[in-house]
């Protein structure tokens with residue numbers, strides 16, 4: 181079968197082409213390319229989507245993390261706890277601000293930071309925990325929030341892969357990813373669940389003062405033009421991207437449903453394949469299925485990947501090299517063997533195509549190809 185894609189941005193665009201084209205045309209004719217009305221409108225709509233939490237759009241998801249950490253006044257030497265199995269952006273901004281990234285092992289089933297291993301990482305210098313809701317499912321937030329309260333730490337959620345995921349506390353209270361900690365940081369990179377047609381990101385918080393501060397930092401630390409109260413950056417969401425996102429936000433829940441349908445199909449078809457483990461569903465979170473990530477068991481993952489490629493089935497490895505083994509993030513005392521779960525995952529995970537436009541024929545073909553693999 182030809183033409184199976186990891187993501188199908190063109191197919192997704194074509195279904196809403198008229199609306200998108202009109203929104204773009206509107207911006208072109210309005211020429212408010214920076215800080216246009218569409219940016220404010222998008223922030224308001226995304227705020228409604230997050231039960232009224234403040235939303236501050238910015239240039240990209242990496243900047244969102246950086247601006248959040250700047251606004252929380254984290255200082256050089258402060259330690260920030262994060263999962264070692266994540267995208268580099270999470271660690272990058274920590275290091276860039278002179279803070280110390282403190283890598284923590286993840287749970288093999290959920291791929292997310294293991295809350296039981298956080299406590300031993302906390303020192304007098306620890307200021308924040310950054311749980312990443314990897315592949316679209318929330319990290320186990322209840323013990324993380326409890327620990328953060330006990331040790332007076334900030335919780336900065338990285339929800340770049342999990343926008344729309346819903347977390348349920350033991351009390352039965354349910355909240356969206358991004359509103360669980362002090363601040364949530366997300367990305368509108370084109371292939372993310374809510375993707376722009378370029379870079380984009382946002383911070384989400386229920387704290388008004390923090391929202392004001394992040395808004396200032398995004399725009400050179402100014403509230404009034406040419407009056408700079410704090411040191412900021414230039415990180416704004418383009419009006420064009422905001423106009424596109426305004427259209428796409430209406431479809432986000434439908435997109436999530438479509439992703440879940442694909443995941444459900446894979447679950448059913450692949451659950452009895454002996455050499456793979458389908459992704460675990462945590463009882464406390466819905467899954468936004470940014471990625472559908474299998475763990476291989478007892479086979480050569482890279483050989484399996486190559487076999488699928490030859491069958492016309494693209495796959496991706498998120499992530500092939502753990503952060504503590506990356507040249508830029510090596511730390512004294514850490515090396516091969518320091519994080520065995522993450523190291524194992526880097527050798528065994530494989531993500532299948534999942535997007536909003538997949539056909540049943542494609543899914544059947546992919547599953548058939550997987551079942552026919554013989555090592």
Ligand SMILES: *Cc1c(COP(=O)(O)O)cnc(C)c1O
Nearest residue numbers: 240241242267269340341367369
């Ligand atoms: C995509 C992503 C980011 C960074 O977002 P950008 O918009 O690409 O800067 C950060 N964290 C995670 C987990 C991501 O997947």
